[in-house]
Amino acid sequence: MALLIKGGTIVTSSEEFRGDILVRGEKIAAVGSGLDWKEEQTIDAAGKYVFPGGIDGHTHFGLSIRGARTASFDTTPAAVSGGTTTIIDFVPQPKGMSLLDASIKHRSEMVEGVSAADFGLHAMVMDAQPGIYDELPALVEAGIPTIKLLMAYKGTPFYSDDATIFKMLEATKKVGMLTMLHAENGDIIDVLEKRLISEGNTDPKYHAESRPPAAEIEATFRAVMLAQAADAPVFVVHVSCADAMAAVRDARGRGIAAFGETCPPYLTLDVGYLTKSHFEGAKYVCSPPLREKQNQQPLWQALQNGWLQTVGTDHCGLNFKGQKDMGRGDFTKIPSGFPGVENRLALLYSYGVRTGKLSLQRMVDVFATVPAKLFGLYRRKGSVTVGKDAGLVISDPDYRGKISAKTSLHGVDYNAYENFDQIGRVDKVFLRGKLSVHGGKFTGCLGQGRYMERETYTTAYTGGAKKRLHR
Numbered sequence: 001m002a003l004l005i006k007g008g009t010i011v012t013s014s015e016e017f018r019g020d021i022l023v024r025g026e027k028i029a030a031v032g033s034g035l036d037w038k039e040e041q042t043i044d045a046a047g048k049y050v051f052p053g054g055i056d057g058h059t060h061f062g063l064s065i066r067g068a069r070t071a072s073f074d075t076t077p078a079a080v081s082g083g084t085t086t087i088i089d090f091v092p093q094p095k096g097m098s099l100l101d102a103s104i105k106h107r108s109e110m111v112e113g114v115s116a117a118d119f120g121l122h123a124m125v126m127d128a129q130p131g132i133y134d135e136l137p138a139l140v141e142a143g144i145p146t147i148k149l150l151m152a153y154k155g156t157p158f159y160s161d162d163a164t165i166f167k168m169l170e171a172t173k174k175v176g177m178l179t180m181l182h183a184e185n186g187d188i189i190d191v192l193e194k195r196l197i198s199e200g201n202t203d204p205k206y207h208a209e210s211r212p213p214a215a216e217i218e219a220t221f222r223a224v225m226l227a228q229a230a231d232a233p234v235f236v237v238h239v240s241c242a243d244a245m246a247a248v249r250d251a252r253g254r255g256i257a258a259f260g261e262t263c264p265p266y267l268t269l270d271v272g273y274l275t276k277s278h279f280e281g282a283k284y285v286c287s288p289p290l291r292e293k294q295n296q297q298p299l300w301q302a303l304q305n306g307w308l309q310t311v312g313t314d315h316c317g318l319n320f321k322g323q324k325d326m327g328r329g330d331f332t333k334i335p336s337g338f339p340g341v342e343n344r345l346a347l348l349y350s351y352g353v354r355t356g357k358l359s360l361q362r363m364v365d366v367f368a369t370v371p372a373k374l375f376g377l378y379r380r381k382g383s384v385t386v387g388k389d390a391g392l393v394i395s396d397p398d399y400r401g402k403i404s405a406k407t408s409l410h411g412v413d414y415n416a417y418e419n420f421d422q423i424g425r426v427d428k429v430f431l432r433g434k435l436s437v438h439g440g441k442f443t444g445c446l447g448q449g450r451y452m453e454r455e456t457y458t459t460a461y462t463g464g465a466k467k468r469l470h471r
């Protein structure tokens with residue numbers, strides 16, 4: 001069965017043109033103008049944009065954080081209805097379990113047969129047993145070429161010290177994997193948290209005070225220097241402030257293969273939200289925390305100029321009632337993170353493209369194309385190209401509305417962007433050729449998402465050539 005999407009404005013990371021897309025089965029079969037075939041179903045996309053399906057390289061579905069569990073994969077229709085056809089989820093590593101076994105468990109118990117979006121998995125170190133470095137070839141074999149370590153959360157399983165990170169960078173380099181780092185100085189935060197609580201400063205806003213920009217900037221600088229010392233690529237997740245962004249940008253200028261992600265909260269929200277009354281500031285607790293507003297413009301500029309490479313969401317579906325409010329009287333007990341997988345495209349378009357901060361091509365690049373390249377999916381996804389999966393988003397630029405929890409599918413009792421103006425809306429989404437959103441409504445089903453074995457960073461980024469990208 002073939003499908004013809006006619007007359008849309010097709011936007012890729014490098015081009016924008018009016019054209020037609022022929023889809024056969026799960027793949028894009030032709031892209032051109034004046035395509036005309038008889039047998040197919042035709043969809044009129046005149047006046048609409050056609051984007052490649054989004055790839056959100058940073059989600060936490062079904063993750064336990066400080067005694068709370070985030071919304072699970074049965075809420076992934078939120079991703080698809082927001083134009084994200086592929087998610088890459090971080091696999092928690094239970095104590096004593098190998099990284100590979102943790103991935104197999106996460107996939108079979110949580111994701112397989114449930115996810116509405118195609119999915120990949122990132123490994124995440126939570127128990128740095130001596131054997132984890134030897135496991136890397138098996139992870140690559142299993143289609144998991146990325147691994148995250150966290151420099152923050154001292155005294156918890158999430159924390160990794162510099163020795164662990166340096167050894168991991170050296171080991172990942174040998175097999176072509178990409179190391180991802182959560183860069184915040186765990187020691188600074190540990191001291192400040194304890195002091196603030198002992199002084200009776202327990203409100204959500206003190207979460208931000210306990211994690212100052214300097215803690216992130218120092219760790220980001222250390223992250224890129226560890227990568228330089230190991231001569232390995234590194235990817236810094238959720239860069240939240242201007243100077244941390246500069247640390248990643250400047251490292252690239254010095255020839256280090258340093259890449260960085262920022263997230264919609266840091267582009268559109270600021271630290272003031274943490275002071276909302278009735279404990280509602282807890283809704284906005286994430287790590288790194290929301291920053292002063294003056295950081296937003298440099299982050300947009302970084303996306304436009306390619307100084308940062310991707311926008312992921314760090315999606316954590318945590319309810320206010322029963323989860324966020326566990327931290328009343330002690331901000332360190334507020335589970336960190338909030339949802340956003342549904343709103344990524346809408347926020348980038350409304351607050352980036354429509355305000356002139358981001359070109360359409362750059363938006364597609366950070367939303368879909370570079371995540372595909374860096375995370376090893378580019379052979380299949382991330383562009384509107386013949387032979388790739390027909391993950392396609394048809395977006396109506398004339399839509400005007402408001403973001404609201406009432407219309408969200410993310411399974412959470414609030415939306416951090418409540419009442420935000422939204423320009424443009426996802427009208428239709430195709431997941432490997434299958435219509436999954438129609439008229440803005442999710443029409444797909446749970447379980448339609450398929451596991452994506454990903455290629456190593458080096459293979460994917462250089463289009464199959466095994467040569468090193470940097471130096």
Ligand SMILES: [Zn+2]
Pocket residue numbers: 058060314
């Ligand atoms: Zn995260």
